[in-house]
Amino acid sequence: MRSEVIQIRTGSRETVVDLTAEIDAFLASGDGGDGLLSVWVPHATAGIAVIETGAGSDTDLLTALRDILPSDDRWGHRHGSAGHGRDHVLPGIVAPSMTVPVLDGRPMLGTWQSVCLVDTNRDNPVRSVRLSFLAG
Template sequence: MKLYSFQLSFRMDAEASADITTQVQDQVRASGIREGFVVLFAQGSTCALSTMEFEPGLRKDIFDAMERIAPSDIDYAHHRTWNDGNGRSHVRATVVGPSLTVPITKGRLDLGTWQQIVLFNFDIHPRERVVIGKVFGEP
C-alpha cells in the first residue's frame, strides 16, 4: 500500500463554490496510485466539500437551499460569542461537511458523468481555502 499526501489552496470569494475536480485528479495522477481512494479534508469551520453537477442553476439552488436551512437574517448565538456575523456560515458548513472520499479506478477519480468535486466557501468574507488530500492504494 502506498500513501501520497498533498495540499491545495484556493482563493475564494464570499459565499462561493469552486470545481476542484481537475486539481484533485492531477494529484491522483502524480501519486502513481492506480487503485485506491483519495480522502479530502477542507480546513476551516466555514467551508465544506461535496460532489454535485457543477452548473450555474444547481449552484444557485444549493445556495438558495442553504438560505432556507440557515437564513442570513436571524440572530445566531455565535454572533454574541465572536461578534463576526457569520453564524450562518458555520451552520451551512456543518450541514454539508468538511470531508469527502472518492474511489480511484485505473488511476482516475471514479466519479459519475455529471459529478464534480466542489469546494464551498460559506463565509461572508473572501477566504484562502486549503484542502488536504491523502491518496492511498496500489500503484
C-alpha cells in the same frame, strides 16, 4: 499514502468551487493505481459536496443553504460579518470531508458529478483543501 494541501481562492462571496481539475492533477502526479481519495477542508466554516456544476445546481445549492441557514442575527455565534454564525453551522449540513474511490488513477465520479468546495463564509478569501490518496 500521498497527501498535498492546495489553496483555493474563494473571495469575499458565497461560492461553490469545482475541485475536480485539481483532484485530477493530484492523482495524475502519482503512480496511478486503485485506492481511496480523501478530500478534507480543515475549516470550521466550509464543506465538501459532490454535485453537478455549470447547469445551475451550484447556484441552487447556495440558494438552498441561504433558505436553511439565513444570514441574519439569529445565531449565537456572533463574531465576524453579520450572520456569520450560520457559516459555523454549514459543516453540519455539508460535511468537511469526502472519500472518493479511485480506479487506475482516476476518480470514479458519475458523468455529471464534480467534487466541490462549498464556502458561505465571506470573511476568509482563501481556503486550504487537503487531498490524500491511500493506495489499495
